[in-house]
Amino acid sequence: MPAFQEEACENALFQAKWPDGFRCPHCEGSSFYRITSRSNRVFECRVCHHQTSLTVGTIMEGTRTPLEKWFSALYLMQQGISAKLLAEIIQVTYKTAWLMNHKLRHAIQVWDESRPLKGELQLYGDFYARPAMSGVFDPPDQRDQPAVVGASIDPESGGVAEVKIKRLPHGEFRRRSYDVECYGTFLWRHVTDVKSEIHSIEIVKQSDSEGVTEIGLIWRGVIGWLARTFGGIGPKHLQAYLDEFCYRINAGTNAFATLLNLCGITRTVTLRALVNKRRAVRSVRWTGQSNIRKKNVS
Ligand SMILES: [Zn+2]
Known part of the structure; x- marks a missing residue:
């Protein structure tokens, strides 16, 4: 891992937050003083003298953790490590590391929501079952989480161009049912609403193509990562992972680089909001075109 220096991190976050240069949040003025007596992170507008902090409006807002530790967390998210390991590496408490990881995941989720799938789509439904070894008691209805792997397929290569894995409401997706209706909530929320941009929807069946298709392998990959790194994840935070x-x-x-830019432009989320997150996924009926070409691979 690179050795991050606090000052370089401040400059990099400045770039991510204000790619076109400083902008006073009060008067939009572009020239500023650095208030060095308090911290390099505080700026004063030369026009209206409004003072603003570098971290205001970013995912790091309100943090007391040095930016160099944040940058290490950002870097390590490329490997997908647990809060426990992150806490050891960057020398913070478990609670701080957990919150940092979840704030980064929040920035990722905001980004994800702005990028609906389109073009040629493949869908693959399955159930995520938290391994029993986690020692956590889940009521039966929360043990198996229906989820869908959805991908935009690159028409040239036939490979996955963009992928999303989303929980589905209980009852919507049923085992051995491959009707497009079973994926209504996913299509409603995560696929473009410009119907002409959806060219085809292919439901990939599990029984005979498991482990063969690329999205089947992605599904195996995420299950393996969750088991190895966290011993499985419960329903409440599963979507973030x-x-x-x-x-x-x-x-x-x-x-x-993308995550750094996202951190600079995404408003933070509080611990309370993360903890109060609803675990249920609501069902939405998809009213898409009925003439979309459905390809069932058997
Ligand atoms: Zn100003």
Whole structure:
């Protein structure tokens, strides 16, 4: 891992937050003083004398953790490590590391929501079952989480261009049912609403193609990562981990730079909001075109 220096991190976050240069949040003025007596992170507008902090409006807002530790967390998210290991590496408490990782996942989720799938789509439904070894008691209805791996397929290569893995409402997706209706909530929320941009929807069946198709392998990959790194994840935060996994695939070699930019422009989320997150996924009926070409691979 690179050795991050506090001042270089401040400059990099400045770039991510204000790619076109400083902008006073009060008067939009572009010239500023650095208030060095308090911290390099505080700026005063030369026009209206409004003072603003570098971290205001970013994912790091309100943090007391040095930016160099944040940058290490950003860097390590490329590998997908647990809060326990992160806490050891960057020398913070487990609670701080947990919150940092979840704030980064929040930035990823905001990004994910702005990128609906389109074009040629493949869908693959399955159930995520937390391994019993985690020692956590889950009521039966929360043990198996229906989820869908959805991908935009690159028409040239036939490979996955962009992937999302999303929980589905209980009851919507049923085993051995491959009707497109079973994926209504996914299509409603995560696929473009410009119907002409959806060219085809292919439901990939599990029984005979498991482990063969690329999205089947992605599904295996996420299950393996969750088991190895966390001993499995409960329903409440599962979606955030699924999004983190897809982020690594979608951002590829730009994962660190993209996440840094996202941190600079995404408003933070509080611990309370994270803890109060609803665990249920609501069902939405998809009213898509009925003339979309459905390809069932058997
Ligand atoms: Zn100003």
